[in-house]
Amino acid sequence: xxxxxxxxxxxxxxxxxxxxxxxxxxxxxxxxxxxxxxxxxxxxxxxxxxxxxxxxxxxxxxxxxxxxxxxxxxxxxxxxxxxxxxxxxxxxxxxxxxxxxxxxxxxxxxxx
Amino acid sequence: xxxxxxxxxxxxxxxxxxxxxxxxxxxxxxxxxxxxxxxxxxxxxxxxxxxxxxxxxxxxxxxxxxxxxxxxxxxxxxxxxxxxxxxxxxxxxxxxxxxxxxxxxxxxxxxxxxx
Numbered sequence: 001x002x003x004x005x006x007x008x009x010x011x012x013x014x015x016x017x018x019x020x021x022x023x024x025x026x027x028x029x030x031x032x033x034x035x036x037x038x039x040x041x042x043x044x045x046x047x048x049x050x051x052x053x054x055x056x057x058x059x060x061x062x063x064x065x066x067x068x069x070x071x072x073x074x075x076x077x078x079x080x081x082x083x084x085x086x087x088x089x090x091x092x093x094x095x096x097x098x099x100x101x102x103x104x105x106x107x108x109x110x111x112x
Numbered sequence: 113x114x115x116x117x118x119x120x121x122x123x124x125x126x127x128x129x130x131x132x133x134x135x136x137x138x139x140x141x142x143x144x145x146x147x148x149x150x151x152x153x154x155x156x157x158x159x160x161x162x163x164x165x166x167x168x169x170x171x172x173x174x175x176x177x178x179x180x181x182x183x184x185x186x187x188x189x190x191x192x193x194x195x196x197x198x199x200x201x202x203x204x205x206x207x208x209x210x211x212x213x214x215x216x217x218x219x220x221x222x223x224x225x226x227x
Contacts, residue, residue, distance in 0.1 A: 008152060034215055043116075043203055043218035044155065089154050098168060099145065100216060102154030 008087060010107040019077040021106045023090035028071060030092040034100065035064060035075045037086045044089060047075070077108075085110045114138060116219035118204050124225045125194055132190045133222045137206030144187050145216060146179055147203040148172065155203055155218075161187060162209065194226045 013019045025033070031052040036044035050057045050064045050073075057064050063076040073090050087107050091100040117136040125131050137144050142163050147155035158177070159169045163184035173179075176194075181187040191198055201223050205216040 036218075041220075043118075043205075043220045046215050046217060049215050091154075098143070098162075099157045099160055101157065105152075105154050 008105050008107045010109060012109045012111060013080050015082060015110050015112050016079055019075075019080045019084070019108055021075045021077075021088050021108065023073040023075075023103045023106075025071050025073060025090070025092045025103070027092060027094055027101070028068075029094045032093040033064070033066060033073050034091045035062075035073075036089045036091060036102075037084075038089065038105075039086045047088075080108070080110050082110050082112060084108060116204055116206050116217055118202075118219035118222050120222060121220060122223045122225075124227060127196060127226050128193055130190065130192045131194060131224065132188055133202055133204075133224075134186060134188050135204030135206075135219060136186045137204070138208075138217060139185075141206035141208045141217075142184070143207040143209050143216075144181055145205040145207070146187070146189050147205065147218075149201040149203055149221070150199075158189075191224075194224075196226045199224055199226045 034049040035047040037047050038044045048059045048062050048064050050066050055066050061078045065074045087105045089105045090103045093100050119134045123131055145160040146158040148158055149155045157170050158173050159179050161181040164181050176192045179189045201221045203218050203221045205218045207216040
């Protein structure tokens, strides 16, 4: 398969450990945020979303935290598995906008 | 598979040729987006449709690019007189406007290589 990104920040994590991926956004008017996972040669896959009226949301093995004060978003993956190896993107949408704006991505490598 | 479908998956073309890509969104989704992604970068917004109306276009979308969604279902993205800088992954996404959750679901993309 083709690599999604060759020069991305990389997080190496031991299988079974927890992963934390961070994202800073610039638009204080953004009101909706999504984390996507992208595997090599594939389109981005929706993981979890959060609205600006929340500061935490949990899914299956994933938690998203939103700190609007410092415009920071994080994705926590519990008990990271080899299948979690991918590039992760955060995306934001402004209150008046209709499109998602993506961040630069973080590559997660899970070591067995 | 009821997800977003894009065709072709790969396209190699000579510089100066025209290419057209197709996107079939999830059937009940009224919003359709086109994005472009180059290696090492996140997807960049190109344009979006609400039903058949093209409501927003990025400045990235030069006059060589045109997108249509004639019946509010599938969409096409055409690039005329392709240039090497057009080489990228072209992603389509669809979403349903009106629900509480407005997440966009992406297709697998069309990888364009201009030689």
